[in-house]
Amino acid sequence: MYSPTQKRAKKQLSPQKIKVVCRVRPFLAEELYDDTVVVEENSIKITNKRKTNENFVYSFYSCYDMNASQLEIFEHDVRPLLEPVLNGKNATIFAYGVTGSGKTYTMQGAETDPGIIPRTIQTLFQIKSEFKYSLELRLSYIELYKEVINDLLVSRETAPIGGLNIRQGSDNQIYLSNLTEKKIDTYGEFKKIFRCACRNRSTAATKLNIMSSRSHADMCIYISCTNNETRNTTFSKLHLIDLAGSEDNRRTENGKERIAESSAINKSLLALNQVVEALNQGLSRIPYRDSKLTRLLQDSLGGENISMMIINISPGQSFYADTTLKFASRTKEIENKPHLNHYTSSTRQPLKVKFEIPSRLANVNEYDDHLPEAKRQRFSDPTDKKKTNSVFERMDRYSYGVIPTATTTTFYPLSNYNNYSTPSTPPQMIPEMPDLSLSSSTTSYELPPPPLSETEMAKIIQEKIETKLDEKLSEIENKLKLQILSPIFRKQDAKLKKRIESLEYKMELQKESRLANVLTPETKTKTARALVALAKAHEQKNELREALHNYESAFQYIPDNQKLGNKIATIKDVISTGDVLKLKKRKRYDEVEQHQLQQKVSDDDEKATPSEAVPASSSSQPSINNSNVSAKDHHSRHLAAVVNDEKKKLTETMILNIVNSGDLREILKLKGVGKKRADVILQFINDNGPISEVKSLFH
Numbered sequence: 001m002y003s004p005t006q007k008r009a010k011k012q013l014s015p016q017k018i019k020v021v022c023r024v025r026p027f028l029a030e031e032l033y034d035d036t037v038v039v040e041e042n043s044i045k046i047t048n049k050r051k052t053n054e055n056f057v058y059s060f061y062s063c064y065d066m067n068a069s070q071l072e073i074f075e076h077d078v079r080p081l082l083e084p085v086l087n088g089k090n091a092t093i094f095a096y097g098v099t100g101s102g103k104t105y106t107m108q109g110a111e112t113d114p115g116i117i118p119r120t121i122q123t124l125f126q127i128k129s130e131f132k133y134s135l136e137l138r139l140s141y142i143e144l145y146k147e148v149i150n151d152l153l154v155s156r157e158t159a160p161i162g163g164l165n166i167r168q169g170s171d172n173q174i175y176l177s178n179l180t181e182k183k184i185d186t187y188g189e190f191k192k193i194f195r196c197a198c199r200n201r202s203t204a205a206t207k208l209n210i211m212s213s214r215s216h217a218d219m220c221i222y223i224s225c226t227n228n229e230t231r232n233t234t235f236s237k238l239h240l241i242d243l244a245g246s247e248d249n250r251r252t253e254n255g256k257e258r259i260a261e262s263s264a265i266n267k268s269l270l271a272l273n274q275v276v277e278a279l280n281q282g283l284s285r286i287p288y289r290d291s292k293l294t295r296l297l298q299d300s301l302g303g304e305n306i307s308m309m310i311i312n313i314s315p316g317q318s319f320y321a322d323t324t325l326k327f328a329s330r331t332k333e334i335e336n337k338p339h340l341n342h343y344t345s346s347t348r349q350p351l352k353v354k355f356e357i358p359s360r361l362a363n364v365n366e367y368d369d370h371l372p373e374a375k376r377q378r379f380s381d382p383t384d385k386k387k388t389n390s391v392f393e394r395m396d397r398y399s400y401g402v403i404p405t406a407t408t409t410t411f412y413p414l415s416n417y418n419n420y421s422t423p424s425t426p427p428q429m430i431p432e433m434p435d436l437s438l439s440s441s442t443t444s445y446e447l448p449p450p451p452l453s454e455t456e457m458a459k460i461i462q463e464k465i466e467t468k469l470d471e472k473l474s475e476i477e478n479k480l481k482l483q484i485l486s487p488i489f490r491k492q493d494a495k496l497k498k499r500i501e502s503l504e505y506k507m508e509l510q511k512e513s514r515l516a517n518v519l520t521p522e523t524k525t526k527t528a529r530a531l532v533a534l535a536k537a538h539e540q541k542n543e544l545r546e547a548l549h550n551y552e553s554a555f556q557y558i559p560d561n562q563k564l565g566n567k568i569a570t571i572k573d574v575i576s577t578g579d580v581l582k583l584k585k586r587k588r589y590d591e592v593e594q595h596q597l598q599q600k601v602s603d604d605d606e607k608a609t610p611s612e613a614v615p616a617s618s619s620s621q622p623s624i625n626n627s628n629v630s631a632k633d634h635h636s637r638h639l640a641a642v643v644n645d646e647k648k649k650l651t652e653t654m655i656l657n658i659v660n661s662g663d664l665r666e667i668l669k670l671k672g673v674g675k676k677r678a679d680v681i682l683q684f685i686n687d688n689g690p691i692s693e694v695k696s697l698f699h
């Protein structure tokens with residue numbers, strides 16, 4: 001079989017298109033060999049199941065047959081993407097295919113034969129060691145299982161119930177709340193983390209693949225890269241995604257649970273499919289919001305970012321109805337590839353039924369006289385590529401070369417012109433056949449097939465007309481989309497996007513408020529405190545949108561809290577005007593207000609509003625006696641008190657963050673927390689949710 005390394009020509013990578021490569025996996029021990037799927041140069045040929053003398057040809061940027069090694073794929077198609085990534089572009093590489101087609105093998109690989117993910121990391125460390133760039137690598141690893149995002153870098157027991165939430169920052173980057181990011185300094189360190197994360201991934205046996213991955217897994221490498229010559233620093237993200245396998249439930253004999261999984265998988269793959277199509281068609285509205293998978297990739301798929309899709313397919317007949325190639329070939333269509341899922345050997349040309357052939361020695365012009373004027377003009381124009389797209393026209397030309405008389409009903413495969421030597425097919429006419437692209441991709445035949453019956457011919461005509469009609473319809477549809485809808489969408493796009501976002505936001509808040517209605521006042525206060533603590537942590541990191549969201553969620557639980565209301569208004573104002581000073585002023589005002597409040601109500605922790613009460617610190621405040629000190633002293637003592645209070649709050653927030661992260665190793669580092677207490681804490685969080693007060697840790 002063809003070995004691709006030397007023969008495959010290197011092509012210029014265009015960063016704005018989705019590069020599509022295809023890999024056929026080897027036969028497994030239990031599979032019988034057959035040559036249904038053949039790799040030839042950069043195309044995949046698949047024998048038509050219904051008409052074995054017909055091939056479907058799909059072309060790709062590169063194709064890898066079953067002998068291709070992991071190293072070869074990496075060196076040829078993945079390594080070239082790393083340079084733009086180091087120059088600050090986000091990139092996505094994803095493996096797509098039906099279940100059992102080799103996606104996980106390609107992305108993860110085996111211990112002895114690593115796949116794209118480990119090889120990428122290894123190469124980045126190798127680049128680092130060459131000192132041209134200073135690299136800092138962090139990674140996160142998540143899985144999307146039935147539309148729930150799980151963090152694979154934390155153990156299942158301590159992972160938040162309901163998964164991680166997707167957020168979009170003001171910089172339009174996509175974030176996941178509470179996502180674990182681990183800094184990695186060596187390849188060995190990566191291997192340890194990766195092994196553990198892979199074990200956390202949801203897998204369950206299906207009939208097609210015993211170790212079938214039922215989730216999409218996304219390893220994201222965050223790269224900070226400083227060019228040591230120019231001192232220029234860039235930040236980028238590289239997503240390496242092993243998609244769950246698309247599958248046909250009728251074939252896998254899945255149970256109820258598996259069917260639910262499959263539906264979620266197929267739905268998200270469909271959304272991905274639509275995003276890829278919209279991107280490649282240059283539509284102004286890309287439906288990223290149709291699934292969590294596409295939402296996650298919103299800032300990395302399309303635009304200036306680099307994307308590569310690896311189509312994995314299984315060899316042989318068992319996976320015939322694989323729709324993956326159709327998806328992939330549509331992607332290529334937009335890249336104007338010459339070979340597009342077209343019939344390669346239009347073997348029997350029934351045109352005679354439609355058009356009368358004047359004579360076997362007729363020349364093109366004579367024949368053209370029988371065509372309508374417009375058709376004749378197109379026919380005589382050698383640059384008109386469209387003529388190859390019409391069933392009738394193609395049939396016309398084939399029959400012209402083949403059919404000897406107007407009454408003959410025998411048709412032969414086009415590819416056989418050169419070999420076929422009956423007097424009725426004059427060899428000198430062959431060079432005049434205009435459809436060269438078809439003849440170049442036809443299957444070669446040993447013998448001409450037998451003549452067709454009238455019924456067969458009628459069936460073929462009908463089939464071809466239907467296919468062409470379908471193509472025409474979708475062409476018109478796409479044109480309409482582009483010509484009519486696009487300008488409207490462009491105009492409405494920003495407005496629509498904003499509206500969708502605000503609706504989503506409202507829905508989340510409504511959910512929160514419904515929940516608040518059924519809670520006891522005590523639980524409401526506790527929940528609000530936890531949310532305020534979270535909001536504060538975001539605010540300290542200047543993540544104002546996240547902070548606002550959490551403050552607003554907290555407000556659903558304590559709607560009478562005027563101070564919280566003010567806080568929300570200020571943050572909204574700051575976000576819309578970008579005036580950070582307002583926030584600082586507001587903070588100072590809050591601090592003074594809080595201090596006054598603490599003086600008045602030293603023992604009323606319960607009554608305090610959440611933003612004041614997290615964490616409770618009134619008892620440790622130095623007392624201030626206004627009557628005994630000068631105004632200056634008063635002011636400096638007041639400031640010292642505020643600073644002290646802030647420090648304490650910060651420390652307590654940090655402690656709470658560590659504890660609520662559920663990371664046992666980090667919790668054990670806290671002063672006064674041993675193994676036993678850590679276990680109690682984890683159990684408590686598991687039963688009651690996040691802890692909102694540090695003091696409750698030591699009871």
Ligand SMILES: Nc1ncnc2c1ncn2[C@@H]1O[C@H](COP(=O)(O)OP(=O)(O)OP(=O)(O)O)[C@@H](O)[C@H]1O
Nearest residue numbers: 025026099100101102103104105209212213244245
């Ligand atoms: N290039 C290859 N060389 C050797 N074995 C392979 C290769 N590709 C796949 N396999 C084997 O084929 C089987 C299926 O592969 P894999 O699990 O990677 O499929 P998958 O597409 O990820 O399936 P799913 O979507 O169900 O997770 C595995 O046993 C794997 O080891």
